[in-house]
Amino acid sequence: MDMIKVSANSRTAAVAGAIAGVIREHKRAEVQAIGAGAVNQAVKAMALASSYLKNDGIEISFSPEFVDIEIEEKVRTAIKFVVESRAVPVVE
Amino acid sequence: MDMIKVSANSRTAAVAGAIAGVIREHKRAEVQAIGAGAVNQAVKAMALASSYLKNDGIEISFSPEFVDIEIEEKVRTAIKFVVESRAVPVVE
Numbered sequence: 001m002d003m004i005k006v007s008a009n010s011r012t013a014a015v016a017g018a019i020a021g022v023i024r025e026h027k028r029a030e031v032q033a034i035g036a037g038a039v040n041q042a043v044k045a046m047a048l049a050s051s052y053l054k055n056d057g058i059e060i061s062f063s064p065e066f067v068d069i070e071i072e073e074k075v076r077t078a079i080k081f082v083v084e085s086r087a088v089p090v091v092e
Numbered sequence: 093m094d095m096i097k098v099s100a101n102s103r104t105a106a107v108a109g110a111i112a113g114v115i116r117e118h119k120r121a122e123v124q125a126i127g128a129g130a131v132n133q134a135v136k137a138m139a140l141a142s143s144y145l146k147n148d149g150i151e152i153s154f155s156p157e158f159v160d161i162e163i164e165e166k167v168r169t170a171i172k173f174v175v176e177s178r179a180v181p182v183v184e
Contacts, residue, residue: 043171047156061153061176065138079135082174084119084153 003030003080005046008037017044020052023085031081032067039079046083054079058085095122095172097138100129107137112144115152123173125157135154138175150177152165 005017015031020030033042050060062083069078096110107123113122119147123170154175161170 036128036132040131041132043135043156044158047158047171050155050157059155061155063142063151063153064135065142066136066139079139 003032006031006033006038006042008035008041009046010038010041012041012044012048013075014043016048019045019049019060019073019083021091023049023053023058023083024056027085029083031062031083032069033081034069034071034076042079042081046081049083053085060085093109095109095124098123098130098134100127100133102130102133104133104140105137107133108144111137111141111152111175115141115145115150116148117173119177120173123154123175124161124170125163125173126163126170127130131160134135134173135170138173141175152177 004015006015019029019031022038033039046062053060060083062081064079064081067078067080068075096107098107111121122133125131138154145152150176154173156171156173159170159172160167172184
């Protein structure tokens with residue numbers, strides 16, 4: 001499964017759409033962000049994806065963890081969000 | 093239950109300790125942040141709280157949502173994180 005990488009310049013709606021798409025298909029997604037601006041975009045995208053998916057009867061929750069990644073031979077600390085879904089009853 | 097309010101200047105370890113304490117007592121906590129710096133601190137604190145609580149056999153996940161709050165007669169959009177715990181088997 002591909003990691004969804006978010007930057008400070010990522011569009012919230014585009015990232016939210018990507019998260020919702022991966023969740024619908026795989027029930028699980030991984031989102032990675034480095035730096036305050038990127039983390040903020042990722043969180044806003046997850047809040048928006050939550051409301052998209054709620055209409056389909058899917059609730060998501062996520063767990064953040066620190067991961068060290070190497071970019072241009074320097075180690076940086078990123079936040080990886082593991083997003084998971086659970087089905088909820090849809091009230092008609 | 094009190095809302096844990098996080099600012100861009102909040103110390104990660106202090107917020108993580110507060111989250112872990114509330115989760116241990118109530119199994120649920122609410123964390124509020126306004127702005128990119130505050131959201132980033134909140135996420136880092138939740139990642140740190142996750143690792144504190146994992147040692148006690150508690151896993152946490154959270155759901156972000158947008159909330160409008162009024163500060164000095166202006167409406168601002170905050171992120172509210174609902175943090176919830178589930179017990180996991182501890183492997184001895």
